[in-house]
Structure formats: structure tokens, C-alpha cells
Amino acid sequence: MSATANDILFHQYDISPFSEKVRVAFGIKNLEWYAVEEPVIMPKPELTALTGGYRKIPVMQIGADIYCDSQIILRELERRFPEPTLFPAGDTGLAWAVSMWADRVLFQNVVAVIFGGGPSIADEAFIKDREKLTGRPFDTEAMKQAAPMMAEQARAGLSWLEDQLADGRAYLTGEKPGLADAAAYYNLAFLRWLNPAGLKVLESLPKTAAWDERVRGIGHGKRAELNNKDALAIAKAATSQTKEKADPNEPNGLKPGDTVSVMADDYGRDPITGTLVASDAQSIAIRREDPQVGEVVVHFPRAGFFVMKG
Template identity: 40%
Template structure:
């Protein structure tokens, strides 16, 4: 079985979500540290355009978006399930809310003028400017919450999460689910990455205790890999065969068509390739690169836009 290779960087909140899932499932994985801002030549060689962090590589297969990565890890190691048998829909809906609404409120607070000043304290002004420009480009078609609005929403959401873990250890019961990992990572950014703004969490001690329980899961069994080595792994491998029902036609775009896939909102850089699968839940593109050879790049349907490339 091919190694799990996670392309990430230490302070990425969505990466922390996946790192904790790897810990919960006690999986072994390879760690590739990637730049947090552009340029990212090795990333784009593998993904073809997608540049959000993290992404998961297994040989010559590349999985984009943490919702899809969670499904891949669930299939890899079904024990310690991410989706409780009687609450699968609830876990997915709550995780989607946490990865979007909660995340953007939290980051609007975390990167408010006060938060940004603390985060980049001691660094040259160019570092903050480069980060702001990079994320600004990724948010080009989004409406951002103003800091005051984000702060008010974040505090409300923390109180709501608190009511869910005051009488039980995790959001949906006695064991963690995808909902916990999705709700945890933006709060982790406040507490760990930018502790100057962590005081917002002090008003919800039940949330802090819940965070401690999740942090105790650890990050699994990690070993290091360089970005160049990961590229070489892809070049030496072939994409996994596609099996089962690989086509649910919702767009009138046939398999074998040249298409692009891009995120609906944040980080909308498209990946172009040949559509090899459009299942009920995901898309698969085949693309070729002189450095990595032929790869399959996989995206979830939800949150992504499929378009045909017209000749």
C-alpha cells in the first residue's frame, strides 16, 4: 500500500485538521513542508493549479480539499470512524458549517489588525505584506467579514459549541467525528498559532477542555519527505485504477472531455485536465506534467465547479 504524503506547513489550520485525523486513526504518513504563499512550483506540478493547503498524495494520485481527504483516510482506516453510524449526515453538515462559516469568522478575528500585528511581530514588514497580498488574491471574489462583525460571530459560535460539549466529551457524543476536527482547527489557530488573541476562548472553558481532548490525539506516525522526493514518487508511479460507477452526469459533460475544476470561492485557480470520473461525490482529472508524469487529481463535488474547455 502506497505511503500517505501530506503536503502542508506547520501553521496551516486546515492542515492541523488533517494531522489530528491522522493521529485519531494512528496512521503513518510522510510530511512534505510546502511554502505558505506563492510561488509553489512543486505544488503546481502535482496539482496543476490548485494551491490551497493541505493536499494529500498517494503515489500518482492527488487529493484536494480536506473534506475529500477525510473520506480517503476513512477508507484507508475505517476503525476510529469519522462519521458515526447514526449521525453521518449530521457530522458532514456540521463539518461543512465549521469549515466555512465558523472558519471565516474565526480568521476575521484572528487576522484583525490587532491579531495580524501580533502574528507578524518581529518579522520584516515585507512578510506581512506578501502574506496579505497572497491571501487577497485567493479571496478575490469573496466578501470578507469586517473585524467587528467577525469577532461578534466568533464569540457566538464559541458559545454554541460550548453547549455541545458541556455534557459530553465531543460534539456528537463519546467519540470524535469529522465535525470535531473541522470545528477545532480555526480555534487552534487562535490558541496555538496566534496566542495573543487566544483570550476569546477563556469565556468558554468547556471548549478549552474539548480542545485539550482533541489535541491529545496527536498527529500519528510522521516521517519527513522533501518536496522533490514527493515529485519523484509521483513520477515513478501510475494512478490507481478507477473502479465502480465512475459517472453521474449532472453537467452534460462526457468522460474524456477536457475540463477545468476550480473552487467556488476561496482559491479559485483552476486545474485543467481530462475528466476521467464524475462520481456521486467526487471528480477525477487526468493530467500530465513533464516532472511528475501522468497523475490523477481528485476533487469533491461540493464546493467545486466543473467547466468544459471549448476547442
């Protein structure tokens, strides 16, 4: 495989839990993609040149269109590659709600179990990086204190999966896998990689344990490798395919041509500034320039992100 502006370039690292959610979607859709390995901690000079400062993983690049956050990546994958769908039961809204729960609630439970419930796996550089990312102390001692309670919370959430699977269905919404499966599953994969003792909870959740193995068996589609310098060169040689689009229902009167800043509402709150190209209830795209990549359009979700004019 030789990468082009039409290919999926996936900026990730292998133990990134949110990248795993997208990799399962690649498997569901049987897609070909290039892994562009990025550092776990800062600095990430090639990535931030593409995004304008956004540093979180994963980021998907297709030519000069850059998609930040797994939510917008999955929306774009479904738009470009609608079959097999990520919504096999026609439960689009419900699946997105499950995904947000998995990202915001279950994930935080699992993080506490991983970093507080076993041997220390966070060195000083990682701790300092995550403190800058979150804007608060990365207190492993506090996590150790909280780990038993968070394990209880994680079990409660996973028990909902057990309830959903109680009728013998293969996946959370039926006989075919979709977004809900990828979103819930990546948390178990994260435990498996960094604190496999945390998977003991599955001993009391046999249907969830079997489902976990089924999702794991989906695989990641067809993966190849690409270095990040080549990814930047592809962006610089390409032209964004995003068309200007105004949102008639935009609640704050934003329109194409406005200068806006976009930032996550939870952590990694680095504002990315550019010119608004297109927006709707679930997405916003801004145009920006960088000497290393030329002109690119950077895409973000609206849920979980703030957009500020000026």
C-alpha cells in the first residue's frame, strides 16, 4: 500500500483506548488504513502542526481534512463508508448516548482502577504530561484510595451490558456489531493492556465476558504503517474537500467566514482558532494554515466541545 490523499491516515498509539474504539470500527467496516504513530506524551510537533494545537489522540487525516476526537472520526467514517453500518439496529441516537456514557463515565471508572488498583505504571514524565493535559494533579495515591469505589462503579456499569445481553444476542443492539459495542469494549481492552487483574469482574458477568471476546475477534481491518512526516507532506499537497455550509439553526449566530476558537470542554482545553467553514448540530469545521501543512480544514464534534467567536 502507498498512501494517498484519499486514504485514512490514523494518528494514534497502540495503547490509546479511544484509538481502540475507532480501530474496532475499522474492523466492523473492514477498512484499509494507515497507522501514523504519535508519542504518548508531548511534544507532538507533527500532530499539532496538523491540528493547530489539539494534542489528544486519536486524530484522523484524509488529505487536507483533519478530524479531531473519536466522535467526529466515527461520524465521518459512517458518512464515507455507510456499509456495514455502525448502527445495525437503526438505533443511532441511542448508540451515541451509549458512546458518551462509555467515554465520560465508564472510562473514568476504568482509569481509576488502572492507575490506582495495581502496580504503578505512570512515570514522572507521564504524570507531568497528564497534569498539563487535565489542568489538575494526576494523583496516583488518591486513585489508590478511590480504586475500590471505582471498581464498584465499573462493575455496576458493566452489569448493564450483562442485562442488555441477557436475551442471548451476540452484540449490544442485536446480531451485528456497531458503535455501542466499540465504545463499551475499548474500556475492557484498556484494562486488559494495563491492569488485567481488573478483568476479574467479568467472572461474574459471563455474557459480557463472551461478548468481549466476540468484539475482540472483529479485528481492526487492514492496517499499514506511515511515518508522520509523510502524513504532513500528504496534507500539504492536498486540498480540503469540505464545502462551505451555513447552519440556519446555529444557536449563537455563527456563520462561514467567522473567526472562531474550538476547545474540548473536559480536558486538553487548548483553543484551536480558524475560519469557520461549515457547521451543524453535531460538527464544526474550521480552516487554518501552517507552514508545515499548508491550508487544512480541521473538524470537531459539537458535543463535548465549546465554540467561541473571535
